[in-house]
Every structure is written in C-alpha cells, then in structure tokens.
Amino acid sequence: MKISIRNGHIIDPANDLDQVADLFIEDDKIVSIGTQPDGFSDDETIDASGHWILPGLVDLGARLREPGQEHKGSIASESRAAAASGITHIACLPDTDPVIDSPAEVDFVLQQAEEAGYCQISIIGALTLELEGRTLSEMAALRQAGCIGVGQFNIPCDYSVLRHSMEYAASQGLTVYLQPQDNSLLSNGCAHEGAIATRLGLPPIPEAAETASIGALLALIEQTGARSHLCRLSTARGVNMVRQARAEGLPVTADLSAHQAFLTEMDISDFNSLCHVLPPLRTERDRDGLRQGLFDGTLQVLCSDHQPHELDAKLAPFPSTEPGISGLETLLPLALRLSEEGVLSRSQAIARVTSGPAEVLGIDAGNLTIGTSADLCIFDPGHSWEFDTEAMLSAGTNSPFGGWSFNGQVLRTLLAGDTVYDIKL
C-alpha cells in the first residue's frame, strides 16, 4: 500500500520541520518528505491542503482500565478514543487488577492492544510485586516481555525498598516512573490546602505532600543514579526543585497532566466532582509555575493522565467521588491551546505531546523521520468546535472541559500506514 499526502503543512519538532510539503508512505513506513521517490505510484492520494500533518501523539500516562476495571473502560474503547484524538502511542500504567507485574499481564495487554489495533501500546510495569512496595518485581522478565519502564507511581513504598528497586531497575536499563506524593501528608485530603478548601470545608492536601516527596525522590535519584521520571507535578515549587536538579545533572525528567495547565482550585468552588483530581488542582501561582516549566522544558511532557470513570464514580458528594479526568480526547486541544494563549510556541506545544514523551519512554515514535513507522495525524486547524462530553468516545465521559471551545480537529489518524481513524467514516 502506497499513500501520498499532498500539500500538507508538516510540523515535526523532532526534525525541525515546519513547512508545506508532500509526504510519502510505503507499507508501514514514511519513505520520503518533499520529493516523490523514484517509481513511487500511490494507491491513495490524500489532499491535505490547508491541513497540518503531525506526528502521531505519544501519551505518557493513561489508564486503560483493563484488566480488572472494564466497567470504566477497556483497551479497545480507550485506544479507539485515543486514535480519534490523534494519539498513536500510549504508555499505560501497571495499576490494573491484577497488577502488571509479570509477563503474563504484559502479554495480555499487548494482545488486547493488537487485537483492537487502534494504537501502539507501551507498558510501564510494576516496580514492586503487586505494587505493594515490599518485593522487587522480576524486572528483567518484564523488560523481555516488552515493558519499556517500571514504576511505583503514587503507591506507598518505603525509601529502603524504593532505593533498591531503583538500583535494580537501573541495572536492567529501565527508567523508573514515580509520582511524588507523601501519603502521610496527603492523609484523606481531596483538595489543595488553601482558601478554597477552607471555605468548602474539604479535607486539605498541603503543597508539602508533593514537595516533601520530590525532595526525597531527588535524593534517591542522586544516590542511585537511576534514570527516573517524575509524574504529574502540581506545584510551582516542585517544578523549581526539578529544574534545579536537572541543572545539577540528575537523570530526571518530569511531566504535567494537561488539565493542570488550565484548571485551578477555583474550579472546585461549586463542589464540581469532575475537577476532583489527584494531585489536586492548586493555585493560579502554581498553574503559572507549571506553565513556565513546560516552556523551559523542565516539564518535557504534557500527558492526558487519562482516568475514565463510570458515571456513578462522580455522582456523590465531592470527597466521596473518585479522582481523575477522562483526558485522552482533550490532550491535543489543550496542548494547542497553550500555544494559542502564548505559553508555548506551536512547535513546543506539539513537541510536549510527541517527541518529548517519546524521548522519556525511549521509543522511536512521535516524529516523522524518514524510515520510521508511518504514525501521524492529519489535522484541520481551521475548524472551531465546542467540546461535548456526550460525544466522547472514551467509556468515561468524566471531563470538566464540556462546553470549552477549541480550534482544530483531527481528520484522520494513521498507525503504521493504516488508517485507524477517519472523521468521515
């Protein structure tokens, strides 16, 4: 199968491409940009005049809910929603039921993903058995089965076990994924400790629940030298700590959930459970600090932090609702909005959802390099639309962005040369 995409505006931050050109695909690969290869005769010609050609997005943090929580979503339902949103690569978390801590679960997930066929899925395996923070997982076996990293995320683990797990992961060449969260300071909190939580009488989560943990994790990264990635920062101070650690040469990267770049504690002031997230929405000052971190690359990844829920999970008084946002379908719109608002250049915004996460994950994705897999999306920047939660494809419609206006729409998504989403179909 040969496809030529004509006259599209190719934006590929990884290769510094930002120009109108033709792109040629043969079978599953990009074979040329600009000049038509000798003897290339296409089976399909796509006219992309006025449209953008973007690398398929790479989402570094999504929960697909399978195995074990199929009432919230499945690999098929969520990867389909991803494809429709221009995402061709998802890194999923190990906190399923059962936990992804052995090759059996890895095989299951990869097989489900392949059967669904919408997205390439990478798995971050469990750092410790059952994620219980006591025994190391068989990381070499996980790596052989296909895991591209291991993580404990925000699940409690004492520093001694964490330290050894990090050392062991490093010796297996695996990046460690950790979400800074001091669980004793978190307590039963559900809202940022500040004026809003005080007014609403909601159990507060202090800033130190994040910063105390970042301090400890950075010390362990320094101690072990293990390449580590800090997930879902929420505080300006936390960003400053990571910035300084990176300047000192620590092997650490970090990311931000897309919603944290836009929402603040003000958004929960009517007890809106759709804005119940963990880490919590914090102050405007924090949001500005997070945006600054995205701009200067301290946060090199913007991710969906996708957490689809069934309706009932959000239908309760605020503290009793489950935290999380169904975020796949707003990842690209929010990233581009950051450039519209002047926070990032367009190229930066796209890099944070393509080459940035791919580099952290250590995978060859999120770029349009000739010879790589033809994972890309065709995007109409001129179409302005309103986000409607009822039209969401994810099994979870728990998004607080209903009613937001966005510019631009994914028309078509290709995964290894195959069309996995077409707005016309």
Next chain:
Amino acid sequence: MTEQHLQAGPLPSGMQLHDDGRLRHLLTIEGLPRELLVEIMDTAESFVSVQAKTVKKVPLLRGKTIVNLFFEPSTRTRTTFELAAKRLSADVLNINIATSATTKGESLLDTLRNIEAMFCDMFIVRHADSGAAHFIARHVAPHVSVLNAGDGSHAHPTQAMLDMFTIRRHKGDFTRLKVAIVGDVLHSRVARSQIHALNILNTAEVRVIAPRTLLPADVEKLGVHVFNDMDEGLHDVDVVIMLRLQKERMQSALLPSAHEYFQLYGLTNERLKAAREDAIVMHPGPANRGVEIASDVADGSRSVILEQVSNGIAIRMAIMSMVTGAAQ
C-alpha cells in the same frame, strides 16, 4: 442517570434562592443577603411565643412530609428539627443511616430517589462529606427543599442562625459587636457558618482563637482576625463562642493533651474577665466540661447555652416555614 448531572452547577449559595429571592434550600450561609438572615430571625421571633403556649402547635405545615435524613449520628440537632416540624404540624420521618466514609454516591442517590418516591416535601440532611447537602439539592425533584443539618466541615447554617438569633436577642445591633470564636475551627462546620453569618450581619469584628493546628489554611480570608493567645483574643469582646473539641483530637498530632488545651484555651471565669463585663458565653453543645469550658462558666450567669437550644427550635420552625412558602 443523565449527563447533565455531571455538569458543573451553580454555586451552592446561588442555588438556594428562588428567582424572586425567596429561600428554596438552606445549604450554606455564604452568599445569602443580609435581609434574608434578618427575615429568618424576625420569623423565628414570631415562633418564640408559640413555644410558651400550652398547645405548642401551629398548622402552617399541615399535610407536608419532612424527612430527617441523617447519615451521621446526632441527637440534639435531629430532635430540634423534629420538634420544629411537629410544632408546625408536619409529618416527620426519621431515617438514620449509619455509614462509613467509603459510602458510595450511588447508595446516597438511590436512598434519595426511594424516599423522594414517597412524596416528601423537605429533606433535612446531615452527612460526613462536605458538599453532601449541595449534592442532594442538585438532584432532588423541583418541589423538594433541602435543609443542611451539617455537612462535613463545610456548613451548619441552622446552627449559625440560631446563634445569631441568640446574639441578637441579647445584644441587638451586630455592627457594634466583637465576637470571638474559640477552638477547633479547622474541623468546625459551625464556625464556618457562624463566620459567614456574622460578616453578612456586619459584625464589627469577628475573631478566631486557637492554636495553629486547629485553624484551617488562609482562615483570615473568611473575614476573621486570628489570635493564638486566648487572653489577647478575648480582650473586650461582647460574645464568646466556644467550639466543641472532639475527643479523638485531644491527644493527637494536633494537640498534646486535653490538659494543656484547657490550660491554654479553656474558658474559665478568670479568663472571661478579659471580655466585656456583659459578655455572653455560647456553645453549640454538647460541651466538654473541663476541656474547652469550665463547668462554672457553662452553668454561670453569662452562659446562654440552654437558650441556644430552645432558640434552635424557633429558628428551624422559621426556616421550614419560609422554604415551604408558609411563612407570610
């Protein structure tokens, strides 16, 4: 369940009023107009006389069904609501649902739907979660009113109104008063509602007195002056409101001991000398004698604690009759 249930609704303070400004629900004091608080107190005044009669009933709510929906144990509050409803001739249904913190929303909504199907007119709700009354108000049928009888640490508006009523009966004009609220503000829905009410009524100065461990972050943004020292905080005040200190907090990471707490923040006659000579002492009850308040103060001439209880019935009669449109 339809999608609209998931969308953000109006602010809790906004959804309490009908378009014409009448009270529909009472969920929080925050955001209510001053005239409405005054109207509640004026209406309560008219019910005080009812209580003194041999036949303590008026037929204002005859034929109405009121449900006490208590997800948290309560004796006093539930009883005064029940008495208030009965004195207005309403039918009262008491439902006590012992729940744990992990109770899921579906059961709460299901409970609600089931009770609603019995054609009720009003829910009196107490729940351990902040925002529970607001959540229920968003989901009830249009003809049903919700009165918040305490949600988490968020609000306890009828308690605050009975306290305002008690203060007004003793002191009259709020604009010249200094009021001190002493104790565990952090966990207190009563304190939050009192602070809003006092500020809406243009109280000259509202103070909170507590160690920092018992004060929520940015508490001054609620419109209070913060004192960590009891004697300084009580200086020259007209009203002292003591808050209850829960047993589990007496010896914890928040406080070293009940003994030290009493030494620093317990209200004694000696301490009370810092306040104005005619200062009154209040407590939402039940008081921990010897922990936050000495017995001789609680039972002393300046204590209005028992009056608060009887005023609670009049205030709740007033609010119930107002939300049903029966009070004219």
